[in-house]
Amino acid sequence: MAGSSAAGEFPKFTALRALTGSATPHVLVKFSGADASPTVTRWADLLVCEHLALECARTLPGIASARSRILIQAGRTFLEVERFDRHDRLGRSPLCSLDTLNAALLGKTPGDWPTFADALVAAKWLGDGDAQRRHHLWWFGRLIANTDMHLGNLSFQPTQGRLCLAPTYDILPMRHAPLAGGELPTDEVEPPLPLPRQRAIWLAACQAAVEFWSRVGADTRISEGFRRLGLEHGQRLQTLAEQV
Incomplete structure (x- = not known):
């Protein structure tokens, strides 16, 4: 709905459901359209990509991410994400977005995640460890073509007068999202390269990104065209990693 606090490109709804093995019954559900147009197909592909990216992000040092699953029904793709800002049936857990923390504590002009993480340190x-984890995650996001790493997509949990990194959420290759008129982007995506001092973090992030693109290329829930694109991205990153 317009004006929803859970804004973004995808329509979504909250739900309460019982699922064996889940950490919480509270979920946020994003969903695609129901037709087979190229635009709807690409949005459906990106929902599966978000699920895969959340899984691959957990391979980065010290990174936790929201648990998710994909459901496909009646021509629609649904991404169900467990909420880590809820506990038990009625409990709410404290969570602060980087956007809010900047307004309250830093007052900086908009910038990238590492800049703000370093300022909070x-x-x-x-702590230094949490800032380092966000450097890893930021590079991972860039290497999977996530162009939507704004300050609302990074959050922290307050505890004992300090901030701790919250699990990662809303991470996907938005560079490949349909354009405003519904067309699909066609220009090449060049992977960013690190400065010498960033090499170790870049290589760790690149390994996770190669795994992500490999999974994209093998996942039959994703359209054939986007699977090919995923394999191309993964091969390009693997070649770069051997040269950096």
Whole structure:
């Protein structure tokens, strides 16, 4: 709905469901359209990509991510994401987006995640380890073509006067999302390269990104055209990793 606090490109709804083995009954569900047009197909592909990206992000050092699953029904693809800001049936857990923390504590002009993470460390709100984890995640996002890493898509959990990194959420290759008029982007995506001091973090992120693109290329829930694109991205990154 317009004005929803859970904004974004996908329509979505919240739900309460019982599922054996889940950490919480609370979920946020994104879903695609029901037709087979190229635009709807691409959005459906990206929902599966978000699920795969959340899984691959957990291979990065110290990174946790929201648990998710894909459901396909009546021509629609649904991405169900467990909410880590809820507990038990009625409990709410504290969570602060980086956007809110910037307004309250830093007052910086918009920038990238590492810049703000380093500023929170300097202000003693965040430990060095959490800042380092966000550097890994930021590079992973860039290497999977995530162009939507704004300050609302990174959050922290307050505990004992400090901030701890919250699980990762809403991470997917938005560079490949349909354009405003419904057309699919066709231009080449060049993977970013690191500065010498960033090499170790870049290589760790690249390994996770290669795994992500490999899974995209093998997942039959994704359209054939986008699977080919995933394999191409993975091969290009693998070649770069051997040269960096």
